[in-house]
Amino acid sequence: MNSVVLFAVTVLIWGTSWIAIALQIGPVPVSVSVFYRIALAAILLLVALAATRRLRFPAQWRFVVLQAICLFSLNFVALYNAAALIPSGLLSVVFSLASIFNALNARVFFGEKITLRVVLAGCLGVSGLVLLFWDSLAVSFNPDTLRGVGWALMGTMIFSWGNMASRRNSASGTTPIIANAWGMGIGAGVLLALTLATRQHLVVPTDPTYLAALLYLAVFASGIGFTTYLMLVSQIGSAQAGYATVIFPVVALVISTFFEGYEWTVTAVLGVALALLGNAVMFGRFGRNRAGKIDKLT
Numbered sequence: 001m002n003s004v005v006l007f008a009v010t011v012l013i014w015g016t017s018w019i020a021i022a023l024q025i026g027p028v029p030v031s032v033s034v035f036y037r038i039a040l041a042a043i044l045l046l047v048a049l050a051a052t053r054r055l056r057f058p059a060q061w062r063f064v065v066l067q068a069i070c071l072f073s074l075n076f077v078a079l080y081n082a083a084a085l086i087p088s089g090l091l092s093v094v095f096s097l098a099s100i101f102n103a104l105n106a107r108v109f110f111g112e113k114i115t116l117r118v119v120l121a122g123c124l125g126v127s128g129l130v131l132l133f134w135d136s137l138a139v140s141f142n143p144d145t146l147r148g149v150g151w152a153l154m155g156t157m158i159f160s161w162g163n164m165a166s167r168r169n170s171a172s173g174t175t176p177i178i179a180n181a182w183g184m185g186i187g188a189g190v191l192l193a194l195t196l197a198t199r200q201h202l203v204v205p206t207d208p209t210y211l212a213a214l215l216y217l218a219v220f221a222s223g224i225g226f227t228t229y230l231m232l233v234s235q236i237g238s239a240q241a242g243y244a245t246v247i248f249p250v251v252a253l254v255i256s257t258f259f260e261g262y263e264w265t266v267t268a269v270l271g272v273a274l275a276l277l278g279n280a281v282m283f284g285r286f287g288r289n290r291a292g293k294i295d296k297l298t
Contacts, residue, residue, distance in 0.1 A: 006232040007283075010225055010244050015251025017221035019259070020213035028203045028210065030084075031195050034076045036205070036214055039188035041222035045181035057182060060172040063165045064179050065186055070162030071226065072187025077194065078155030085148030089133025092249040094152035096129050097122070099242035099282075101160035106238050109164050117281060118239045124278030125246035132253065132271030163238040166230045176230035184222065243282050246275055 024033050049055040058064050082091050100122040106112040130137065169179045195202065205211060232241040250272055256262040 001228075001231065003232060003235050006228045006235070007241075007244060010229045010232060010241075011247045011251055013220050013225040013228070014244065015248040016255060017217060017225070018252045019255070020216040020221065023209055023213035024217075026207070026210065028205050029195075029200050030080050031077070031191070031198070031200055032202055033214070034080065035188060035191040035195055037217045037222055038072050038076075038184050038191060040214065040218035042181060042184035042188050044219060045177065045223055046185060049178065049181055054178065056178075058169070058172075058174040058178060060169060060174055061182075063168045063172070064174065064182050067162050067165040067169060067179055068183035068186035069190060070158050070165055072162075072184050073190035073194070075155050075158040075162060076191070078151050078158060082148045082151035082155060085144050086152065087133075087136040089129075089136035090149070091152050093126060093129045093133060093137070094149060095156050095159075096126050096246045096249070097153075098156050098160055098163075098245040099125065099239050101157055102163055102238035102242040105160050105164050106167075110167070112237075121243060121278040121282035122239075122246075124274050124281060125243060128271045128274030128276075128278060129246060129249060130271070131267045131274060132250065134267045134271070135265070160238070160242070163230075163233055163242065166233055167238060170230075170234040176227050176234065180223070180227055180230065184226075240282055243279060247279060250275055 028036075046055065079091070079095070082094070099118065103112075103114050103118045103122070107114050166176065166179060170176065205214065229241060229244060232244070253262055253268070257264070
């Protein structure tokens with residue numbers, strides 16, 4: 001699939017998933033909701049693989065397990081702990097550092113050069129989100145806020161490690177959908193163990209709205225969204241794919257304009273402009289490499 005299409009689908013799905021997450025707030029604990037989401041996504045993907053006769057456990061299972069721990073369990077635990085302590089805007093800004101973390105980890109684990117383009121685009125994107133969420137960033141940096149930022153940084157770094165594991169899986173011939181299916185199954189097991197260890201109650205949801213939101217998160221945000229994102233990581237690299245974490249909060253606020261009456265300010269508009277400029281820098285057709293070829297997305 002074309003990289004531009006993969007990027008657009010990933011951003012659109014993850015940018016709209018906040019609606020479903022908001023609809024799940026209620027009697028079911030957040031950690032339990034995440035477990036239901038990942039477990040249902042795993043079941044659906046495994047059934048799809050079985051139906052197409054591709055249900056085989058990957059030979060390179062160690063990196064599938066690592067991907068499960070980093071992308072489908074511990075990262076969610078860290079990010080949801082952060083969400084309980086800091087505003088969602090600040091969390092989005094921290095999580096947008098994923099493209100920078102991906103570049104650093106690609107350097108450490110794969111020996112890739114950190115290009116000026118990635119650094120410049122990442123800085124523009126993070127600066128754009130700072131302006132976009134400027135009003136919600138006016139928080140006092142008390143111990144809870146610092147802990148929240150720490151959880152957010154940890155969750156983003158773990159997410160980035162999961163990207164590296166996914167790259168290793170793709171390099172060994174394990175496709176994203178197979179790695180995701182088994183990884184989500186393992187991740188669901190980890191989340192269940194953590195839920196039971198912390199004595200959370202496995203509340204059985206019955207509300208139709210909650211169940212519809214759960215289905216959307218499992219099928220689209222997890223099953224499709226993670227697959228398209230990791231296909232993108234395989235095709236264009238982890239740093240470039242990580243820029244999706246900058247763009248999807250912009251999509252979320254655009255949708256919020258129509259459904260929740262979000263009011264745009266001058267700083268918010270400037271923030272979107274910077275984020276889009278960073279997108280143009282990351283994926284624009286400029287800057288020839290030493291071989292004389294244009295560095296581009298596709």
